Amino acid sequence: MEFAYTEEYHLLRDTVRAFMESEVAPHVDRWDRAGYFPDEVFRRLGEMGLLGASVSEEYGGTPLDALGQAIAVEEMARISASVAITVGVHVGLVCPMIVRYGTPEARARYLPAMARGDWLGAFAQTEPNTGSDAAGIQTRAVRKGDRYVLNGIKVWVTNAEKARVLVVQAVTDPAAGKRGISSFVVETTWPGVTVGRNEAKLGLHSSVTNPVYLEDCEVPVENRLGAEGQGLRIALEHLSASRISVAAQAVGIAQGAYEQALRYTTQRKTFGAFLVEHQAIQFMLADMVTSIEAARLLTHRAAWFRDRGRPFTAAASMAKLFASEMCQRVTYQALQIFGGYGYSREYPLERHFRDARVTTLYEGTSEIQRIIIARELLRAAG
Ligand SMILES: Cc1cc2nc3c(=O)[nH]c(=O)nc-3n(C[C@H](O)[C@H](O)[C@H](O)COP(=O)(O)OP(=O)(O)OC[C@H]3O[C@@H](n4cnc5c(N)ncnc54)[C@H](O)[C@@H]3O)c2cc1C
Incomplete structure (x- = not known):
């Protein structure tokens, strides 16, 4: 090794x-x-x-x-x-x-x-009535000759208002359940596509997240990804890979917060000593850097599996679960080290604290990651 x-x-x-x-x-x-x-x-x-x-x-x-x-x-x-x-x-x-x-x-x-x-590209799966349960989408795609006609509403679509290319999940065969969903490439400039206003969010203020309304939007057959009915499988396969990216994002947010906190401990004095001289603060820094490193290793391990063509679904979910939960703790501790100033918009730290929050939610919540990990471990156990 x-x-x-x-x-x-x-x-x-x-x-x-x-x-x-x-x-x-x-x-x-x-x-x-x-x-x-x-x-x-x-x-x-x-x-x-x-x-x-x-x-x-x-x-x-x-x-x-x-x-x-x-x-x-x-x-x-x-x-x-x-x-x-x-x-x-x-x-x-x-x-x-x-x-x-x-x-x-x-x-x-x-x-x-x-x-x-x-x-830019965007991925439109989530709908007003369904997020975690991706098989429960209601957007419809009806085949008409060499086209599909799409109708439905997507929400929380990252990049939508800046994107030209949307990958949209839609039901092509309602009787077939999760095997009745297909994926389509849709251009945001096409008739029948309306991108709604950017969501007001807790964090990620420089990222755009919009609803997308599809109304009799005609999509040529050559814009279907894979076969009809393969859409959910395609989405889940790629979400698995992209969770490595969300884990890396969480590691980066935590690393940025940690570095700011470390710097602050050498500038601020309490009781006649720099913060960094207090053992309680040193312990906090030690815990932060240890958990960041652990999350980074899990993330790179999942990437390493993927790069070698090995199964990586469980590894990616472990990385995403651990790194995103770690990111909550580390940004919390970093803010604690800043004391009251951590709560101020004068310092960039509060941005990291707010941005961290979403990492346990999108591309599968922590609960969904646990479901995937448990499923994979039970499958391996036979
Ligand atoms: C900033 C942001 C950007 C996003 N970008 C995109 C995007 O680009 N494209 C896209 O398609 N979506 C996107 N999303 C949507 C995101 O993926 C969903 O919000 C997420 O999957 C959770 O779905 P939900 O919000 O409907 O929660 P729900 O599915 O309603 O879940 C609510 C709660 O119940 C829990 N829960 C659900 N089912 C179970 C279960 N079986 N067992 C135990 N607990 C369960 C969940 O973990 C959660 O805590 C984005 C969301 C945000 C906030």
Whole structure:
């Protein structure tokens, strides 16, 4: 067993870190307060090839393996969780679905523009009446000749108002239950697609999350991903992979909060000593850094399995569960170290605290991760 990263991974981490420090960090709190989506950052990430990280070279991508993607997302989240989730959905979820299940026509139309970052991707599964229970969606797709006609409402669609490409889950055969769902690539500019207003959220203020209304939206048959009825399987397979990205995001948020807290302990004095000199504070720092490292290892282990073609569903859920719960504790402790100032918007820490919260919710809540882990372990036990 080798616990060392290759030169390429170090270089990748350094490159993303340098970009985030110089082009995002100076503005990130102002953007957060204004609810500003930094288009210019995604243009630059596109130029750097980071938005084509899951697209093959044939379509203009600059592929990174799962470990490389996790490292890049962690570095983004260390400075801005909003940037990390925007990239995570595009790179970790939407592009790979089109790469793996898109028709040749769909791949040729979408992937080059997505790899450049000209067209952002979004994934529309959740509906007003169903989130965790993905088989319970009601959006309908009815085949009419060489087209499908889609009707329904999607909610909580990350990136929607900035995206050109939506992957939409819809029911094609209501009698077939979970085998009656199919996936479609839908363009937000098409007739019958309306993107609603950005949700007012606790955190991730520089990420956009919208409802999407589909009304008699006509989708050509070549925009179906995989076979009819395969949609839920496609979604679950890719959500499994993309959970590694959410775990990396949680590690990055916690790392950013930890570093700020550590710095503060060398600046603030109480009872005649710097905070860092109090053993209680040292213990807190020790716990924080230990749990961040444990989460990072679980995340990279899941990525490592995936990169070697091994089953990784349970490993990805463990990483997501542990890292997202860890992120709550670490951002809580970081805020505690800041005392009252941690509660102030003067310091960036409260942003990390707010941004951390969603990591136990999206792409499967902690409860859903436990269900998956238990299912996998019972299956393995025979
Ligand atoms: C900021 C943000 C961005 C998002 N982006 C996207 C996106 O891009 N695309 C998309 O499709 N969706 C997105 N979502 C939706 C997200 O994936 C769902 O909110 C999530 O899956 C949970 O679904 P729900 O909110 O309907 O909760 P519910 O499914 O209603 O669950 C409510 C509670 O019950 C628990 N629960 C549910 N079932 C069980 C069970 N069987 N056993 C035990 N406990 C259970 C859950 O863990 C949760 O605590 C986003 C959400 C947020 C907040």
